[in-house]
Amino acid sequence: MTAATETEPGDETEPGRLRDLIEGARVVLWDFDGPICRLFAGHSAERVANDLASWLEGRGLHGLLSEAERDLLDPHVVLRAVDRRHPGSDLVAELEERLTQEELKATASAMPTPYADPLIRTWTAVGARLAVTTNNSPRVAREYLASRGLVRCFAPHLYGRTQRLDHLKPDPHCIHRALNATGAAPATALMIGDTPSDLFAARAAGVPFLGYARNDHKRKLLRDAGAAVVVESLEPVLRTVGGRRQA
Structure with a gap:
């Protein structure tokens, strides 16, 4: 798969470009705080x-x-x-x-990201393998996913912060762990993240990247960092993945 090329602002949700990213993904690597939930929504x-x-x-x-x-x-x-x-x-x-x-x-008190839960379940149903690659503790990701009934969609592939803090993103360490554990080539994976550090880690690992930006500020940060495809909602991603299921 060829990673998406740079787009002009406002063009990043064009369905064909998003579809290309999704159709090439056999393994989907999720950042946790942002794409899956707002961890500190109620706990400052x-x-x-x-x-x-x-x-x-x-x-x-x-x-x-x-x-x-x-x-x-x-x-x-x-x-x-x-x-x-x-x-x-x-x-x-x-x-x-x-x-x-x-x-x-x-x-x-974490707030689920809109459309994340059904997207996770749908992507699993169409045969993709999912992993968490986060700078949060993997214990935290497991706790949250268990509360939403989603652990089975990811386990055992939950990779996050250890006491080796030099391995935090933008270092690609957790992405390499996920790729090695799932036996996936970088080009057959897709990283979903909401920060430039997610983008830089994916780029270092050779993994295509889909940016998620819940507001204009995050969108600008991702765009300025060079993200080629950014969505402001996971709804078009869910629609595209769901279309694969129906095909």
């Missing part, structure tokens, strides 16, 4: 980042974060910053576990 990621920073400060480690890193209010920024300064340390392991626990709490 900003508060989690602040709590992690406060925990570091309580241990006398305020200096591990720059002002810019604190101001971003992103839990993964906090985690990566500490790992850069103390890679592979017990401190990083403890901080990663604290983030995982917060993510697990967030699953209770």
Whole structure:
């Protein structure tokens, strides 16, 4: 399969281009937070980042974060910053576990991405193999998918954050794990993601990419990063996959 070429803004949902991506996909690799659900819809990621920073400060480690890193209010920024300064340390392991626990709490109020559940079931029904490739904990992905009755569509292919934080996307490590485990060639897979880091990881692994953008800001970030095909809803994807089932 040939990955889609660059399009002009506003042309990215053209049915033929989307169909080409979908028809070539034997294995579909899903980012978790975004394409499958909004993990922190009811459990503020900003508060989690602040709590992690406060925990570091309580241990006398305020200096591990720059002002810019604190101001971003992103839990993964906090985690990566500490790992850069103390890679592979017990401190990083403890901080990663604290983030995982917060993510697990967030699953209770996570908001399903519109059309994601039926798309996952339909893609499974037409014979595609699915995997999660995420920077969140795979324990979190499993917990959420179990709550939606979707684990069977993915298991055992749930690949996510470990204590090797240098393996987080945009590094393609989790994508390579999924490809190796499913025996898929990169050109026969498709990555669905909502951030430039998803795009860069897919590109590094040689996997075609479908961008999902729930708002104009995310769409612009993906377009500026070079994403060729971006959808603002999974509905046309579901319609295309469902059409394959009926064919």
